[in-house]
Amino acid sequence: MTDNIKGKIVIITGASSGMGEATARDLAAKGAKVALGARRADRLEALVNDIKAAGGEAIAVATDVTKLEDVQALVKAAQDAFGGVDVVFNNAGLMPLSPLDSLKIDEWNQMIDVNMKGTLYGIAAVLPIFKAQKSGHVINVSSVYGHKTVATGAVYCATKHAVRSLSEGLRQEVKDYNVRVTIISPGAVNTELTSHISEEGLGDAVRDVVSKIGVPASTMADMVAFAISQPANVDVSEILFRPTVQP
Ligand code: NDP
Numbered sequence: 001m002t003d004n005i006k007g008k009i010v011i012i013t014g015a016s017s018g019m020g021e022a023t024a025r026d027l028a029a030k031g032a033k034v035a036l037g038a039r040r041a042d043r044l045e046a047l048v049n050d051i052k053a054a055g056g057e058a059i060a061v062a063t064d065v066t067k068l069e070d071v072q073a074l075v076k077a078a079q080d081a082f083g084g085v086d087v088v089f090n091n092a093g094l095m096p097l098s099p100l101d102s103l104k105i106d107e108w109n110q111m112i113d114v115n116m117k118g119t120l121y122g123i124a125a126v127l128p129i130f131k132a133q134k135s136g137h138v139i140n141v142s143s144v145y146g147h148k149t150v151a152t153g154a155v156y157c158a159t160k161h162a163v164r165s166l167s168e169g170l171r172q173e174v175k176d177y178n179v180r181v182t183i184i185s186p187g188a189v190n191t192e193l194t195s196h197i198s199e200e201g202l203g204d205a206v207r208d209v210v211s212k213i214g215v216p217a218s219t220m221a222d223m224v225a226f227a228i229s230q231p232a233n234v235d236v237s238e239i240l241f242r243p244t245v246q247p
Pocket of ligand 1: 014018019020037038039040063064091092094095142144187189191192194
């Protein structure tokens with residue numbers, strides 16, 4: 001079903017590392033044209049060079065998903081470079097875990113802004129295009145923590161529950177103009193995500209667990225490719241995956 005990926009124009013946020021980067025490499029290798037957004041422009045440029053050297057098509061745009069105009073500029077750059085947009089993969093996210101009584105309010109705001117509002121801005125930037133062309137695919141990243149809530153994860157879990165909720169609302173609203181919506185909810189994946197945990201003692205403990213049980217970032221790429229490669233009348237509404245040993 002790789003043919004359903006070949007030629008597709010795919011926007012990927014959070015493409016500078018982890019699952020976004022792995023998905024960009026994989027989709028480009030399968031013939032998609034990828035438009036990559038994140039704040040670390042140097043990482044994106046290096047990734048674009050790698051993809052092009054391997055025969056793929058990619059562009060990079062420095063993007064802060066907490067700014068609607070940045071996400072709109074990323075989408076516009078994809079339209080200008082490739083002639084349209086078929087898929088948006090709203091993947092950018094942060095997980096600075098901490099107990100609420102540590103009052104890390106800046107980190108709460110960051111998670112709400114990136115994980116939740118960033119996803120909404122990705123939707124806002126493509127929805128008029130998808131509605132006009134009567135096709136498109138929105139893929140949003142939630143988490144196992146979008147299905148349950150854990151201590152030190154109250155805010156993170158809340159943002160990931162919100163991603164699932166807004167995705168399901170979106171799916172019901174856009175089905176009549178043939179737009180697919182997919183939620184992908186990973187368990188532990190070996191990426192840089194845990195590097196932002198500033199809570200004393202917690203970061204090392206979480207990093208230790210994830211480094212032992214986490215699955216590779218390419219697992220997400222496989223899931224995204226599966227969802228995109230279905231026939232247009234098949235909406236993979238949700239995928240939940242985790243390391244076999246994760247509770
Ligand atoms: P990484 O930390 O490797 O990647 C996160 C990406 O998000 C980076 O490319 C980062 O780029 C980007 N990002 C962060 N803030 C912004 C911003 N303001 N604007 C644009 N991009 C931003 O982690 P993962 O690959 O693991 O994370 C990908 C997604 O998967 C996240 O939504 C995460 O919550 C989710 N997830 C991860 C799990 C895991 O175990 N790893 C489990 C469940 C869900 P830059 O810093 O350059 O802007």
